Amino acid sequence: MATGRRSGLRRAWRRLARNPGALAGACMLTLLLVVAMLAPLLTPYDPNQFSVGASLGPPGRAHPMGTDRYGRDMLSRIVLGARLSLPIGLLAVSFALVVGTLLGLVTGYFGGRVDSFGTKLIDIMLGFPPIMLALLIIAILGIGISNVILAVGIAGIPRFARIVRGATISAKENVYVEAARAMGATAPRLLLGHILPNVSAPIIVLATLYIGRAILESSALGFLGMGVQPPTPEWGSMLSEGREFMRHAPWLMIFPGLVLFLTVISINLLGDYLREILDPRLRGT
Amino acid sequence: MSTYVIRRLVGTVPVLFVATTLAFLVLQLIPGDPVNLMLGGVPTSLELRENLRKKLGLDQPLHTQYVTFITRAVRGDLGISFRTRQPVVEVIKQQLPSTLELAAGGMLIGVSFGMALGILAGIRPNSVIDTITMLIAIIGISIPGYWTAMLLIFIFGLKLGWVPIVGSGLPALILPSIVVGSFAVGDIARLVRSSIVEVRNEDYIRTARAKGLPERRVILRHALRNAMIPVVTLIGLQLGLFVGGGVITETVFARQGIGKLLVDAILEKDYPIVQAIILMITSAYVFANFFVDILYSVLDPRIRYG
Numbered sequence: 001m002a003t004g005r006r007s008g009l010r011r012a013w014r015r016l017a018r019n020p021g022a023l024a025g026a027c028m029l030t031l032l033l034v035v036a037m038l039a040p041l042l043t044p045y046d047p048n049q050f051s052v053g054a055s056l057g058p059p060g061r062a063h064p065m066g067t068d069r070y071g072r073d074m075l076s077r078i079v080l081g082a083r084l085s086l087p088i089g090l091l092a093v094s095f096a097l098v099v100g101t102l103l104g105l106v107t108g109y110f111g112g113r114v115d116s117f118g119t120k121l122i123d124i125m126l127g128f129p130p131i132m133l134a135l136l137i138i139a140i141l142g143i144g145i146s147n148v149i150l151a152v153g154i155a156g157i158p159r160f161a162r163i164v165r166g167a168t169i170s171a172k173e174n175v176y177v178e179a180a181r182a183m184g185a186t187a188p189r190l191l192l193g194h195i196l197p198n199v200s201a202p203i204i205v206l207a208t209l210y211i212g213r214a215i216l217e218s219s220a221l222g223f224l225g226m227g228v229q230p231p232t233p234e235w236g237s238m239l240s241e242g243r244e245f246m247r248h249a250p251w252l253m254i255f256p257g258l259v260l261f262l263t264v265i266s267i268n269l270l271g272d273y274l275r276e277i278l279d280p281r282l283r284g285t
Numbered sequence: 286m287s288t289y290v291i292r293r294l295v296g297t298v299p300v301l302f303v304a305t306t307l308a309f310l311v312l313q314l315i316p317g318d319p320v321n322l323m324l325g326g327v328p329t330s331l332e333l334r335e336n337l338r339k340k341l342g343l344d345q346p347l348h349t350q351y352v353t354f355i356t357r358a359v360r361g362d363l364g365i366s367f368r369t370r371q372p373v374v375e376v377i378k379q380q381l382p383s384t385l386e387l388a389a390g391g392m393l394i395g396v397s398f399g400m401a402l403g404i405l406a407g408i409r410p411n412s413v414i415d416t417i418t419m420l421i422a423i424i425g426i427s428i429p430g431y432w433t434a435m436l437l438i439f440i441f442g443l444k445l446g447w448v449p450i451v452g453s454g455l456p457a458l459i460l461p462s463i464v465v466g467s468f469a470v471g472d473i474a475r476l477v478r479s480s481i482v483e484v485r486n487e488d489y490i491r492t493a494r495a496k497g498l499p500e501r502r503v504i505l506r507h508a509l510r511n512a513m514i515p516v517v518t519l520i521g522l523q524l525g526l527f528v529g530g531g532v533i534t535e536t537v538f539a540r541q542g543i544g545k546l547l548v549d550a551i552l553e554k555d556y557p558i559v560q561a562i563i564l565m566i567t568s569a570y571v572f573a574n575f576f577v578d579i580l581y582s583v584l585d586p587r588i589r590y591g
């Protein structure tokens with residue numbers, strides 16, 4: 001068993017090495033995660049300390065990414081921002097994944113009225129443009145980080161629910177499900193113990209691809225002033241600050257945007273690769 | 286055909302119902318008293334507040350308020366803005382043309398570039414142009430739209446001075462349209478490519494070639510026509526992106542429009558405006574998808590009987 005797993009890993013590694021995009025994505029993402037984890041040790045300055053450099057100082061040896069209007073070190077702020085922007089995206093996806101998967105499993109498994117109600121609910125949610133749904137939730141709950149996570153998460157629920165529902169409908173016809181049912185397994189046991197493991201591939205693929213989107217959407221809400229409030233560094237709100245000084249200090253908007261873009265593209269390159277190896281049905285979609 | 290249209294039309298009712306209910310509930314769910322919000326924190330006598338409450342119908346039971354809200358909405362009365370005290374419908378009317386211009390410009394750019402790239406990549410899979418297209422596609426879905434907007438403003442507006450970055454008219458529409466269009470280019474290109482790759486080996490394509498038709502005609506008349514079906518659906522789904530893209534793009538370009546109005550209204554807690562825009566954008570989205578479905582069934586008659 002152990003040898004089997006090891007050779008499987010080796011095979012996965014070999015496939016990854018053949019796909020330069022995915023390899024670059026994996027490397028960038030690993031680097032980013034390490035940076036985010038070690039952020040307090042890596043930041044050359046206190047990210048919230050005023051006047052560690054000149055106000056709006058250009059990039060140079062002391063401050064590789066320049067300084068903002070209060071003379072705070074941009075590199076330190078971007079590094080610390082990773083600790084906020086990444087978890088916000090991950091939490092939003094986790095919320096969408098858990099709720100969407102449960103909704104999909106239940107509607108797909110029970111069928112009948114439960115299914116027609118669930119499908120209606122999914123269709124109605126998909127009927128809203130995603131950013132509208134997120135803004136609507138923010139309008140009701142008010143601005144703040146946790147509300148951004150909830151807003152982006154809720155907007156993602158129908159996408160997970162739809163895919164899981166489809167996969168559940170075909171998985172429940174399998175003989176092993178029949179066998180488990182004949183042995184007296186209860187519905188929750190059947191769903192979580194037998195069906196869920198068999199529908200997990202498309203869920204993993206969608207989750208990976210959705211993380212990038214969730215990071216973009218939550219940073220967009222941050223940019224609009226609805227998420228993290230200053231002085232806490234978050235990439236979206238930093239970009240909004242950078243916009244004010246675009247003419248005289250373009251580095252304030254170039255660097256946070258670049259890091260955000262590189263993060264999302266790494267995740268998407270990796271997601272594309274996962275889609276290829278895990279779920280041939282999703283290919284070309 | 287007409288049964289299909291009616292069935293689809295009936296299908297839009299629950300979505301519109303939920304949208305109206307949600308829009309109504311916005312004012313009920315927010316923490317705090319709407320009368321306070323309307324007065325903007327100015328101290329006033331109790332009598333004045335009660336009068337205002339009565340005037341707004343907030344003293345009525347919830348279901349009566351709901352019925353009033355819907356009846357008024359159907360008649361085109363969406364209340365008064367808390368901030369400007371203008372009728373909400375008037376405020377929206379002023380902002381609408383600018384948003385429609387932007388959505389049309391974005392759609393033109395997104396669809397034309399997306400289709401062109403997709404066709405080029407699809408007729409030569411695994412070629413250099415295919416790799417470039419796929420790269421553009423993945424960059425398109427990974428780049429923050431508001432960052433693209435800022436880079437374009439910085440490069441073409443501030444540094445090169447080629448296009449105005451503020452104002453109205455066609456030149457000022459170029460950069461915002463590119464941004465809104467860029468949200469869709471990648472998705473459309475990917476889908477057109479895979480649809481063309483799929484139909485390339487169909488019998489009717491081989492027949493068209495065997496008849497000696499020039500390659501251009503084979504691709505444009507035979508392959509593309511059949512490859513268009515999923516693309517039309519995608520463009521329909523993207524309408525939301527064109528509308529949603531406006532929210533961000535209008536803010537970055539400091540353009541007038543519904544998107545900017547919505548963002549400002551949420552930040553300023555001007556809830557009647559928020560309610561009206563939610564209602565309007567969702568209805569527009571629902572009807573756009575409805576028309577796409579109808580178009581879809583015209584392109585592929587099998588759908589109607591499915």
